[in-house]
Amino acid sequence: MSSTLQLRVNERALIQNLRLAFSSEKETWIKELLQNSRRAGASAIYITVEPGTSTITFEDDGCGLRDLQNILTIAESGWSEDLLDSEKPYGMGFLSALFAAKEITIASHGKMVTFDTDAILDFQDVEVSLSQKSVYSTTIILSGVTHLPDQRRLENLVRGFSVPVFFNGQELDRPCAVDQMQFVKTEVGLVSLDTHQDTTWYLQGFPIHTWHVGGGSDIVHLDSRKFVGRLPDRQQLENFSEVYPFVQQAIDDLHEDFLRRRCEVAIQEENWDFFHRNAWHILNNKRLRPILNQLDFLPNTL
Numbered sequence: 390m391s392s393t394l395q396l397r398v399n400e401r402a403l404i405q406n407l408r409l410a411f412s413s414e415k416e417t418w419i420k421e422l423l424q425n426s427r428r429a430g431a432s433a434i435y436i437t438v439e440p441g442t443s444t445i446t447f448e449d450d451g452c453g454l455r456d457l458q459n460i461l462t463i464a465e466s467g468w469s470e471d472l473l474d475s476e477k478p479y480g481m482g483f484l485s486a487l488f489a490a491k492e493i494t495i496a497s498h499g500k501m502v503t504f505d506t507d508a509i510l511d512f513q514d515v516e517v518s519l520s521q522k523s524v525y526s527t528t529i530i531l532s533g534v535t536h537l538p539d540q541r542r543l544e545n546l547v548r549g550f551s552v553p554v555f556f557n558g559q560e561l562d563r564p565c566a567v568d569q570m571q572f573v574k575t576e577v578g579l580v581s582l583d584t585h586q587d588t589t590w591y592l593q594g595f596p597i598h599t600w601h602v603g604g605g606s607d608i609v610h611l612d613s614r615k616f617v618g619r620l621p622d623r624q625q626l627e628n629f630s631e632v633y634p635f636v637q638q639a640i641d642d643l644h645e646d647f648l649r650r651r652c653e654v655a656i657q658e659e660n661w662d663f664f665h666r667n668a669w670h671i672l673n674n675k676r677l678r679p680i681l682n683q684l685d686f687l688p689n690t691l
Contacts, residue, residue: 400512401511401512404463404484404510405510407481407484407621408488410620410621411484411485411488411621411622415536415538416538416542416546417485417622417624418485418486418488418489418490418531419538419543419546420482420546420595420622421482421483421485421486421622422447422483422486422529423447423546423547423550423552423554423594424482424593424594424595425460425482425483426447426449426451426527426552427451427550427551427552427593427594428451428468428472428476428478429449429451429452429453429526429527430451430452431449431450431451431526431552432450432552432553433449433450433552433553433554433555434447434448434449434552434553434554434555435447435448435449435525435554435555436448436538436543436554436555436556436557437556437557437558438537438538438556438557442532443532443533443534443535443537444530444531444532444533444534445530445531445534445537445538446528446529446530446531447527447528447529447530447531448523448525448527448528448529449525449526449527450525450526451526451527452526453497453498453526453527454495454497454498454527455497455498457495457497457500457502457517460483460495461483461509462480463480463481463484464479464480464481465480466478466479466480467480474614475613475614476593476613477613477617479620479621481620481621482621482622484621485621485622486529486531487506487509487510488506489531489534489535489536490506490531490532490533490534491505491506491507491532491533491534492504492505492506492531492532492533493506493509493529493530493531493532494528494529494530494532495527495528495529496520496523496527496528496529497526497527497528498526499519499520499522500517500518500519500520501517501518501519501520502515502516502517502518503515540556540557540559540561543556543561544561544562546595547561547563547566547594548562548563548564548565548566548589548596549563549565549566549567549589549591549594549595549596549608549610550563550566550594550595551566551567551568551594552594564586565581565584565586565589565591565608566594567579567610570584570608572608572610573643575639575640575642575643576639577609577611577612577615577616577635577636577639577640578609578610578611578612578615578616579609579610580607580608580609580610580639580640580643581607581608581609582607582640582643582644582647583606583607584606584607584608585606586606586608587599587600587601587606588600588601588606588607588608589606589608589609590609590611590626590636591608591609591610591611592610592611592613592616592618592623592626593613593618593623594610595623597611597618597623597624597625597626598625598626598629607640609636609640611626611636616632645674645676645677648667648670648671648674648677649677649680651663651667652664652667652671652677652680656680656683661684661686664681664684664688665688665689665690666690668681668688668690669690
């Protein structure tokens with residue numbers, strides 16, 4: 390007598406276990422809410438922390454949530470086909486907010502729902518009601534949050550974020566955002582050289598790898614069509630050891646092209662001091678070494 394088997398899922402146990410799958414970093418849920426606002430086309434995001442409470446509010450002017458069920462459906466994001474292709478949202482990020490707060494209120498497009506997170510994680514039904522009109526498309530209020538962010542933590546988080554973020558009415562600095570620096574488009578994404586910031590690779594506006602180095606450094610906004618963050622919270626690049634040489638080569642090629650053009654200009658302008666200062670950089674690149682043969686002197690740094 391034959392029998393068959395099939396894969397089954399213990400939904401409650403899976404959801405509870407996912408609490409441990411998210412990064413231990415306290416900012417994960419903040420990143421997910423900011424990311425949702427950006428994907429919704431928000432032109433600005435407003436975060437408010439009520440003094441003396443454990444409550445934080447996120448508001449934006451994006452397209453909003455016409456179906457509140459979308460944000461509470463795991464592994465389904467409800468985004469457009471183009472965004473699904475370009476950013477590959479996993480539809481799991483809001484779980485981190487459920488784990489971070491005791492109660493959440495969501496209001497959008499004239500509808501509102503307030504629920505106890507333990508109840509929603511236990512798959513209990515929650516009632517949707519009508520909400521008052523607001524100047525914001527979406528408002529999300531989290532109460533009972535253990536680790537509320539301060540301004541410094543938020544500024545570190547949004548340094549490369551593409552949408553202006555306000556905290557308690559004050560706009561946060563975003564020095565590494567694509568609209569704040571000059572970038573060159575490459576096969577791996579947007580690159581800015583020698584920025585005097587920590588060398589950082591960003592994916593969808595958030596830092597995914599950072600190196601603390603002295604002197605000039607590089608900012609990279611990776612192309613999300615080519616690079617994927619690891620489930621569930623994109624804290625690391627998938628296959629980092631494989632993609633690192635590819636990205637680094639693109640950066641090195643850009644540095645070489647930039648140095649070559651500077652050498653050409655220096656020769657035209659007879660700026661020989663440039664070669665005294667940069668001789669070692671030129672000599673260390675075998676494809677640039679022939680440039681030194683055009684000089685009738687030996688740089689004094691060699």
